[in-house]
Amino acid sequence: MKYIKIMIVILSATLVVSCSQEKKTSEEHDMTEADGHDHSMMEADDHHEEGEESGHDHGAEMGENHESTANGGEMKKWTPGDDGVKSIQSDFHFLAGAMGNINPEVMSEAGLNVMKLTADGTPTAFVFHTSYGNLGMAAMLNLKGFNGTVKLIHHAQNTSNYEFVAINSDKMKLGRVVDGKEEIFDEKTYESADDWTNLRVSAAGTHFKGYIGNKTITHGHGDMMKDGYVGILLEGKGMLQIKSVELTPMEDE
Amino acid sequence: MEALLPEWAPNIHPLIIHFPIALWLAAVFFDLISLIRKDAWIRNTAMALYGLGAVSAYAAFLSGDQAIDMVTIPFQGEMTASNHSDWGSYTLYFFIAYTILRGVIFWKQWDKKKIVGIALFILGIIGVGMVAKTADLGGKLVYKYGVGINK
Numbered sequence: 001m002k003y004i005k006i007m008i009v010i011l012s013a014t015l016v017v018s019c020s021q022e023k024k025t026s027e028e029h030d031m032t033e034a035d036g037h038d039h040s041m042m043e044a045d046d047h048h049e050e051g052e053e054s055g056h057d058h059g060a061e062m063g064e065n066h067e068s069t070a071n072g073g074e075m076k077k078w079t080p081g082d083d084g085v086k087s088i089q090s091d092f093h094f095l096a097g098a099m100g101n102i103n104p105e106v107m108s109e110a111g112l113n114v115m116k117l118t119a120d121g122t123p124t125a126f127v128f129h130t131s132y133g134n135l136g137m138a139a140m141l142n143l144k145g146f147n148g149t150v151k152l153i154h155h156a157q158n159t160s161n162y163e164f165v166a167i168n169s170d171k172m173k174l175g176r177v178v179d180g181k182e183e184i185f186d187e188k189t190y191e192s193a194d195d196w197t198n199l200r201v202s203a204a205g206t207h208f209k210g211y212i213g214n215k216t217i218t219h220g221h222g223d224m225m226k227d228g229y230v231g232i233l234l235e236g237k238g239m240l241q242i243k244s245v246e247l248t249p250m251e252d253e
Numbered sequence: 254m255e256a257l258l259p260e261w262a263p264n265i266h267p268l269i270i271h272f273p274i275a276l277w278l279a280a281v282f283f284d285l286i287s288l289i290r291k292d293a294w295i296r297n298t299a300m301a302l303y304g305l306g307a308v309s310a311y312a313a314f315l316s317g318d319q320a321i322d323m324v325t326i327p328f329q330g331e332m333t334a335s336n337h338s339d340w341g342s343y344t345l346y347f348f349i350a351y352t353i354l355r356g357v358i359f360w361k362q363w364d365k366k367k368i369v370g371i372a373l374f375i376l377g378i379i380g381v382g383m384v385a386k387t388a389d390l391g392g393k394l395v396y397k398y399g400v401g402i403n404k
Contacts, residue, residue: 136328
C-alpha cells in the first residue's frame with residue numbers, strides 16, 4: 001500500500017506540473033495581451049522610401065519608444081537607413097559601449113544598404129527600444145573582417161542579465177548571463193560556407209535554439225526570463241557588416 | 254536506422270507516434286470493459302496494453318527529441334514546438350508512473366475491487382487527455398506550420 005501511495009503522489013505531481021505550466025503560459029499570454037502595444041518600431045523598408053524624401057530622420061519618430069513592449073506574431077524587419085550614425089541612434093540604444101566604439105557607416109551593396117561597424121575592442125551592446133518576451137531573431141551578418149564574438153542578445157535587462165546566441169569563428173554558444181555569471185545551455189561547432197551568415201535565435205518558453213540559416217546548431221533549456229531588450233553585443237575588434245535584423249514576437253496559444 | 258526509413262519520411266518520429274495513442278486508447282477501452290465483465294483475459298490485456306503504451310511513449314519521446322533539431326520550424330511555430338515538447342515529457346512521465354502503479358496493483362490483484370477499477374479507469378482517461386493534447390500540438394506543427402513535410 002505504501003508503494004501505491006508513492007505512485008499516486010507521482011501521478012498527482014505530474015498532473016499538477018502539467019496544469020501549472022499551462023496556467024503559467026496562459027497567464028503570461030494574458031498579461032502580454034493586456035500590455036499589448038504593437039509599436040511599429042522598425043518598418044525599415046517603409047522608412048527607406050520615406051527617408052529618401054525626408055532625410056531619413058528616425059530619431060524623432062522612434063526615440064520615444066523606450067520601455068515599450070511588443071507582442072503578436074508579426075515579423076518586423078530592420079534594415080539600415082542611409083546614415084549609419086542616425087540609423088543606430090534612432091532605432092537602438094546602448095546597454096554597453098557607445099557610438100564611438102563601433103563607428104557605424106552605411107554602404108550600398110547590390111542596391112541594398114549595409115551597416116558597417118568598426119569595433120575598437122570595447123564590448124558594445126546596442127538594442128532595439130522595444131522589449132520582448134518569447135521571440136525569434138534573425139540577423140544577416142558578415143563577420144569576415146571581425147575578430148571576436150558576436151552575440152544576438154535577448155531578454156536583456158543590462159549587460160549582466162541577458163540571454164544570447166554567440167558565434168566566434170566556427171563555434172556557436174547558446175546561453176544566458178545572470179548577475180554577470182554565464183551559463184551555457186549548449187555549445188557546438190558549425191560550418192560557415194558563405195561570407196554572409198544568417199544567424200538566428202529563438203526563445204520559446206523554456207526552449208532556446210541557435211541556428212545558422214535553417215539549420216539548428218544549438219538547443220538548450222532554461223527557466224523563462226522576464227521580458228527584455230533584443231539586439232547585438234560585440235566583443236572583439238574589426239569590421240562587422242549587418243544587412244538586416246528580423247524580429248518575430250511569438251504568441252503562445 | 255535512417256536506412257530503414259521510407260524515402261518520404263523526414264525522421265522516424267511520425268511513424269512511431271501513433272503507437273502510444275492507439276495502445277493507450279485501447280487499454281482504456283479494455284479497462285472500461287473490465288468494469289462490466291470480469292474475464293481474466295480482459296484484465297490481462299489491459300495491463301499489457303498499458304505496458305506497451307508506456308514503452309511506445311518512451312520511443313516516441315526519444316524520436317521526437319531527435320527530430321526537433323532535424324526539422325525546420327518557422328519562428329511562428331516555435332511556441333507550438335516548445336509546448337508539444339513539454340506536453341510530450343509530461344505525458345511520458347504520467348504513462349510511466351501510471352504503468353508502474355498499475356503493475357503493482359495488478360500484481361497484488363487490488364484492481365479486482367470495483368472502486369480501484371473505476372479509479373484506474375479515470376486515471377487512464379486523464380492519460381488519454383494528455384496524449385491527445387500532445388498529439389494536437391504535433392498535428393498543429395505539421396498542418397499549420399508545415400514542419401517536417403519535406404525531407
